[in-house]
Amino acid sequence: MAILHGDAVMAEWPQERRRRSSKPTIITLRLSDIPEEVLREARATGAFLSLVQAVVDGFNAGTDPKVQRPELSARLQSEDFAAYGENVRDAILALACVEAFRQAPSREMWAFLWSLTSDSWSLPILLEQATVSASTDTAFRSSFIATARDVVRYALENPGHRAVSKRKGSGTDHREHWRKHPQLSALWRNDFLRGFDPFGRDDDHVLSIAVQIDIVEFIRLLEIFDYPESVAIALTWCGAIWKFESWAAMVSAAPGAFDKEGRWNGSLILPLLLSIAREQFQFPLRNDATDQQVSDATAEIAKLALEVTRVVGRRPDALSCATRWGAWLIRNGIAAVSANARPHPSDAKSQGFIDISILDALISDIPTDLWKAEPVPDAEPWECWCHLATGVVVAYSKKTPMPSPRGFIGDWELSPEGWSSSAGRTLKARAMPFEMGTPRADGYGPRLLALSVVEADSADTIWTKFWSSTATLREIVEFGDADENGGLGWQGRSDASALLMLQFSVGLMMLDHLIQPQRTLPYDRRWAMERLLPLLDEAVREMMAIDPLNGKFWIEARRHLAIRRATWLSGRGLPQTNIDVITLDPQARPTLADFVRDLIGDTEGLLNLVQVASLNYVDKHVLAAAFREAGVDLEAEIEIAKRLLEIPPQAASLGQAQIDAAVALLTLT
Amino acid sequence: MALAPPPFVNAGLPVKRPVPKPQILWPSAIGYGDNGGSDLVRFPPVGAIKARHSASPPESLSAFRDTARTAQDRILILDDYLFKPKKDQALQSRYDKILDWFPDRLVANDVRILTNAHADESEHHLIQQKFAERAVAINDKSRNRQGIVTIEINFNLKRDFGYVHDRFAIVDDELWHFGATVGGLHEELNAATRGWDSEQHEALRFFNDAWRGDGNSTRGRRHG
Numbered sequence: 001m002a003i004l005h006g007d008a009v010m011a012e013w014p015q016e017r018r019r020r021s022s023k024p025t026i027i028t029l030r031l032s033d034i035p036e037e038v039l040r041e042a043r044a045t046g047a048f049l050s051l052v053q054a055v056v057d058g059f060n061a062g063t064d065p066k067v068q069r070p071e072l073s074a075r076l077q078s079e080d081f082a083a084y085g086e087n088v089r090d091a092i093l094a095l096a097c098v099e100a101f102r103q104a105p106s107r108e109m110w111a112f113l114w115s116l117t118s119d120s121w122s123l124p125i126l127l128e129q130a131t132v133s134a135s136t137d138t139a140f141r142s143s144f145i146a147t148a149r150d151v152v153r154y155a156l157e158n159p160g161h162r163a164v165s166k167r168k169g170s171g172t173d174h175r176e177h178w179r180k181h182p183q184l185s186a187l188w189r190n191d192f193l194r195g196f197d198p199f200g201r202d203d204d205h206v207l208s209i210a211v212q213i214d215i216v217e218f219i220r221l222l223e224i225f226d227y228p229e230s231v232a233i234a235l236t237w238c239g240a241i242w243k244f245e246s247w248a249a250m251v252s253a254a255p256g257a258f259d260k261e262g263r264w265n266g267s268l269i270l271p272l273l274l275s276i277a278r279e280q281f282q283f284p285l286r287n288d289a290t291d292q293q294v295s296d297a298t299a300e301i302a303k304l305a306l307e308v309t310r311v312v313g314r315r316p317d318a319l320s321c322a323t324r325w326g327a328w329l330i331r332n333g334i335a336a337v338s339a340n341a342r343p344h345p346s347d348a349k350s351q352g353f354i355d356i357s358i359l360d361a362l363i364s365d366i367p368t369d370l371w372k373a374e375p376v377p378d379a380e381p382w383e384c385w386c387h388l389a390t391g392v393v394v395a396y397s398k399k400t401p402m403p404s405p406r407g408f409i410g411d412w413e414l415s416p417e418g419w420s421s422s423a424g425r426t427l428k429a430r431a432m433p434f435e436m437g438t439p440r441a442d443g444y445g446p447r448l449l450a451l452s453v454v455e456a457d458s459a460d461t462i463w464t465k466f467w468s469s470t471a472t473l474r475e476i477v478e479f480g481d482a483d484e485n486g487g488l489g490w491q492g493r494s495d496a497s498a499l500l501m502l503q504f505s506v507g508l509m510m511l512d513h514l515i516q517p518q519r520t521l522p523y524d525r526r527w528a529m530e531r532l533l534p535l536l537d538e539a540v541r542e543m544m545a546i547d548p549l550n551g552k553f554w555i556e557a558r559r560h561l562a563i564r565r566a567t568w569l570s571g572r573g574l575p576q577t578n579i580d581v582i583t584l585d586p587q588a589r590p591t592l593a594d595f596v597r598d599l600i601g602d603t604e605g606l607l608n609l610v611q612v613a614s615l616n617y618v619d620k621h622v623l624a625a626a627f628r629e630a631g632v633d634l635e636a637e638i639e640i641a642k643r644l645l646e647i648p649p650q651a652a653s654l655g656q657a658q659i660d661a662a663v664a665l666l667t668l669t
Numbered sequence: 670m671a672l673a674p675p676p677f678v679n680a681g682l683p684v685k686r687p688v689p690k691p692q693i694l695w696p697s698a699i700g701y702g703d704n705g706g707s708d709l710v711r712f713p714p715v716g717a718i719k720a721r722h723s724a725s726p727p728e729s730l731s732a733f734r735d736t737a738r739t740a741q742d743r744i745l746i747l748d749d750y751l752f753k754p755k756k757d758q759a760l761q762s763r764y765d766k767i768l769d770w771f772p773d774r775l776v777a778n779d780v781r782i783l784t785n786a787h788a789d790e791s792e793h794h795l796i797q798q799k800f801a802e803r804a805v806a807i808n809d810k811s812r813n814r815q816g817i818v819t820i821e822i823n824f825n826l827k828r829d830f831g832y833v834h835d836r837f838a839i840v841d842d843e844l845w846h847f848g849a850t851v852g853g854l855h856e857e858l859n860a861a862t863r864g865w866d867s868e869q870h871e872a873l874r875f876f877n878d879a880w881r882g883d884g885n886s887t888r889g890r891r892h893g
Contacts, residue, residue: 287871344674360671397671440681447675490808494817516676551815559680567678574676608682615679655684 011307013280031129047080055100065115094126105143107150148206155202162201178227187271188328192232211238219253258320262376297348305361313365322362327386334445335436373403381429389448402455420483450509460531478546562595593629611661624668686841691864696730696853730853737770740777748836748851749785778816829882
């Protein structure tokens with residue numbers, strides 16, 4: 001067993017680099033380790049020719065490989081080969097198999113040869129290497145590739161034919177299912193390896209040999225498959241995950257998967273390769289990683305993302321790749337980023353950072369004038385808003401005009417009848433990526449969508465129309481879904497309220513973009529803010545009244561508004577930028593005192609507001625003044641809270657921390 | 670990143686539920702436990718052990734049952750053989766014991782059970798159906814409840830995260846550790862400990878990792 005250290009290459013997968021730098025490469029058995037003259041001498045003997053003939057005869061006679069193998073082993077034990085060690089004898093048998101294949105190249109012969117080797121650990125390796133070595137001969141190479149094509153075609157028509165008997169049928173089922181339901185998003189998700197056992201041995205290892213002979217031919221062989229499992233297995237186990245270089249060569253050789261409009265043509269290889277690339281971004285960071293470790297990982301992710309997109313960028317369908325893969329990346333990214341305490345992909349420690357980094361790198365490679373704002377013609381239902389969100393990132397990255405939110409806003413306009421129709425289903429499907437994970441009012445997805453809305457028209461005007469267009473949804477939340485049956489009486493309400501939470505989140509993020517715009521807005525921000533704040537407050541009040549199922553979200557939404565009113569909208573707490581800080585008139589409603597007043601009678605709500613205000617650095621004097629103005633007896637509320645904690649403590653929505661925050665404020669009220 | 674980090678308001682207020690002091694408990698049999706119940710804070714006497722062993726089904730750990738029934742946020746269970754009673758015990762009786770943890774007035778919304786697949790896949794459908802019906806009942810009977818309960822059952826523990834030997838449960842912010850089946854459902858002598866801070870021990874992170882799985886196929890074999 002040889003132990004070698006590989007050489008460094010320019011781009012590597014993280015796992016590839018770890019293997020190279022931290023662990024020695026373990027090489028088991030190599031044909032090339034056996035001196036060439038030894039093999040030449042053995043091949044020149046009559047015994048070798050007899051061995052080859054015995055293999056051919058065994059095949060022609062239809063001998064069971066399990067019977068043929070001991071007979072061949074006996075020949076190798078004879079005095080003709082007695083001078084050689086075991087490894088050399090195995091190599092001689094592998095070479096004899098190759099010669100037998102040379103004489104009668106066919107799918108059946110290959111299957112016979114492969115079966116002959118199956119009870120040995122070394123023979124399959126040596127047969128693979130001997131075949132690769134023999135392929136330097138053009139004629140042999142051609143006949144091997146032709147045979148490989150036959151093997152793959154046979155596998156195509158008989159998916160799972162090498163599986164254990166009880167799994168054989170499932171191969172056909174998988175293929176039929178894909179034929180009926182091909183879906184680009186399933187390729188991006190690439191879950192195919194989880195149930196791969198029906199297909200794993202279908203190719204009799206021709207693919208792992210073909211990839212070493214010629215990657216272009218390997219890709220052509222994969223093109224024969226019309227279902228993804230076998231392609232995913234081959235790409236994964238034939239080198240795409242082991243070496244960046246192999247992955248890059250496969251991407252370059254992969255057939256076009258998208259037309260100029262971005263339509264997917266059903267090709268499996270490229271989407272699976274891109275999915276494999278995403279999986280290779282493995283930069284594990286411990287919870288206690290140092291700043292330097294985080295910084296290094298952040299830089300490495302950005303660098304690898306650029307390398308990946310550079311490879312993709314050389315393809316003629318690069319723009320369409322960026323469009324379709326970008327939508328998937330942002331779909332995953334928005335849910336992951338929103339799960340961070342601060343919903344922003346700040347660095348390698350942030351969830352979603354990898355997806356957004358790859359997206360950024362893809363976008364940086366797109367020529368400014370080529371991005372199409374409209375969704376692709378065959379977009380899956382979930383893709384449309386993701387495409388809009390990607391367009392927002394493109395607009396920021398390229399400093400180009402913002403994509404119009406018209407389609408997005410239009411999707412929400414539903415009549416009562418529309419809810420149960422395709423319009424309602426479309427709305428739910430398009431919103432789905434933005435609703436994944438725990439709902440939060442300041443999620444990353446709503447933030448991106450809000451950017452396109454806030455640049456389209458004055459934010460207050462557009463929000464007024466936007467919110468009134470969803471009256472149907474609020475009716476469903478309040479009164480239930482009239483068309484619902486099947487014992488799931490809460491499903492329609494739940495779906496409608498999830499949509500309204502998302503809609504409000506877009507509104508809240510519109511307010512944030514007004515407060516601190518990323519680019520100059522073409523209208524009076526103060527005017528828009530003064531109107532948008534009460535509109536959002538009104539929306540929350542309405543929802544708190546009709547949507548007790550999500551009371552926690554709406555209570556938190558009010559706190560979001562209250563804290564913004566007490567800080568940013570009052571000229572406090574914003575980081576310094578070159579954007580003008582706009583302060584609302586102190587009397588502009590709702591004031592912080594209005595928010596406090598609304599909580600009168602709700603001890604938990606009052607004390608929670610105190611603590612949240614404290615966490616967000618609201619000036620204690622400002623908060624105390626608001627409590628005074630609202631006429632709240634904080635001391636009495638603290639006493640009630642203490643009693644609440646006693647009966648029963650686990651059910652109270654407050655804890656000692658809230659009481660402590662209120663006590664600290666007490667002296668100022 | 671193309672977009673600058675936004676200013677940030679932390680409006681969420683996760684309320685830390687109280688976690689009792691760590692404690693070890695043994696489920697025994699009715700009448701043998703402290704205060705006339707079946708839970709003990711010391712090893713059960715032989716009589717209790719035998720009574721429990723011959724019971725079908727055995728008494729569950731009432732401390733766990735009561736805690737689960739009053740959970741406010743979550744009940745997460747990781748147990749490879751949760752739904753598999755001993756050979757001569759009816760499956761239905763095991764299911765009923767588990768369903769008892771989720772009363773109609775359950776407050777918690779996040780209920781997830783991560784366990785192993787059954788040899789008979791039709792059993793999965795039956796279990797899923799029973800727990801889905803319970804979720805519907807909970808949601809229907811408490812119209813004013815906050816949020817919607819979902820009871821998810823993932824049968825891929827062995828397939829997707831076959832690294833775990835012990836059994837665990839997280840109820841709100843409390844981590845439970847079980848020597849045998851979660852809830853003390855195993856008939857042989859077993860103990861459970863409770864009162865561990867799930868945040869301090871990163872139990873939620875672990876559970877979510879196990880729930881998602883790591884994509885590798887089966888590892889390891891059970892050995893007791």
